[in-house]
Amino acid sequence: MVVLGPLAELQFSLRKLQQPGNEVLFNPWRARAVSGARLLPPDLRDAARFLAPPSAPLVDLFTLVGAADSYAEGVDRLCQVPAGPLDREFALAPTAASARSPWLTGFAHGDRTARPRLTGALADYHALAIAPYWSRIRRLLDNERAARTAVMVAQGLDAMLAGLAPTLRWSPPVLEVSTSPRTWTPGDRAPAVTEIHLRGRGLLLAPSLFADADDLGLYTPWNDDPALLIYPVDLDASTSLRLWHHAEEVGDVALARLLGTTRAAALRVIADGCTTTDLARRLGITPGGASQHATVLREAGLVVSHRYRNTVRHALTGLGVELLNAT
Structure with a gap:
């Protein structure tokens, strides 16, 4: 996955x-x-x-x-x-x-x-x-991937595929995908029965937050890379609140106005303690960009960084904690 x-x-x-x-x-x-x-x-x-x-x-x-x-x-x-x-x-x-x-x-x-x-x-x-x-979307998708992997390890491939979506049916060795008129069907843009033979190149499963049921489908590359099956993750009310509500709180807006949107998000990620690689992944930016944001926050006295071998870990200073608490 x-x-x-x-x-x-x-x-x-x-x-x-x-x-x-x-x-x-x-x-x-x-x-x-x-x-x-x-x-x-x-x-x-x-x-x-x-x-x-x-x-x-x-x-x-x-x-x-x-x-x-x-x-x-x-x-x-x-x-x-x-x-x-x-x-x-x-x-x-x-x-x-x-x-x-x-x-x-x-x-x-x-x-x-x-x-x-x-x-x-x-x-x-x-x-x-x-x-x-x-950072929250990535955490949701990582959790989905971990949960599906755990099901596969504990119960097998059949159980994992059976729980992905109601429009999927696993009949070994065939995976049947019901598509809508607007979903990718190789060689034909209308609903049709299309057989795709992987011929050993593999199949990657990719969860998506913004994809919906009509987007579920098989995407086939032009080369010999694995085919890609994108499926929508379930979103419930409590998860929705965690995803959208906190990003619009007054404190977050005020902090973003002070530091900039990405740097404010970086400060909140560092509050949990993280490496530069973790920071880049959770913000969706390059490691170089994450390092630059951490440097600016460190020079402002909001963050402290410690190097251990090839890894740099970041944490908040007392001033950084006070700033987050104040907003």
């Missing part, structure tokens, strides 16, 4: 942003994201309509990019995808062709001006809708 990372969740969230607010458990997130997205450049709307159309399959960036722990790593990989595979993937989205702005076609062809436009639009949206919540 694998957690795809913030770029994949960002793409799924773009679809939720465009759908009617009929999922109550996502309403706190949607209200903030919709309000903020109105202030973002039109390039984001172009990207959202094409990459995550409300009533058509998503463009499969997942198998092109793979699992990326940080948003920066995901974007870097996306920009390194050769024009050929990217263009072929874009061409498999005929239902969204009318929504494709010319500059997005340029992105697929490797246009040097188009790539900064897309990455810039997505970066603004990531800072608004994903980054403030990423």
Whole structure:
């Protein structure tokens, strides 16, 4: 099993942003994201309509990019995808062709001006809708992965697959996936019976918070890498409160205004004690970026860092604790 990372969740969230607010458990997130997205450049709307159309399959960036722990790593990989595979993937989205702005076609062809436009639009949206919540989203997905792995170890593969989703049926050696009209079906964009033979290349399971039941499907790469089955995790009321409510508390907003959103989040992560690698993973940024944030907080007297062999651990100073308690 694998957690795809913030770029994949960002793409799924773009679809939720465009759908009617009929999922109550996502309403706190949607209200903030919709309000903020109105202030973002039109390039984001172009990207959202094409990459995550409300009533058509998503463009499969997942198998092109793979699992990326940080948003920066995901974007870097996306920009390194050769024009050929990217263009072929874009061409498999005929239902969204009318929504494709010319500059997005340029992105697929490797246009040097188009790539900064897309990455810039997505970066603004990531800072608004994903980054403030990423440490909690990552923890949720890690817990889901651990729980499924525990079931497989204790009860076997059959039990683990049987509990993933009601639209999955495991009939060894065949995994049957019921798809909706807007879900990826290789070679055919309408509901159909499609057989995919893995031929030993394997199958990766990837839980997703923002994917919904209609997004469940099998994504097949152009090369011999493992196929990817993305499935939605269950979200209950208490988990929803933990995900969205605390990110909007007055104290968090005040701290973000003082330090900046990412650095404020870094301070809260360090409150639990962590390494630089842990900090990067929970914030969805590169280790270098995490190290820079920790350095600024340390120079401000809010954090103390200790090196042990090849690892640097961070903790709050008394001043850091006072600042968190005051906000």
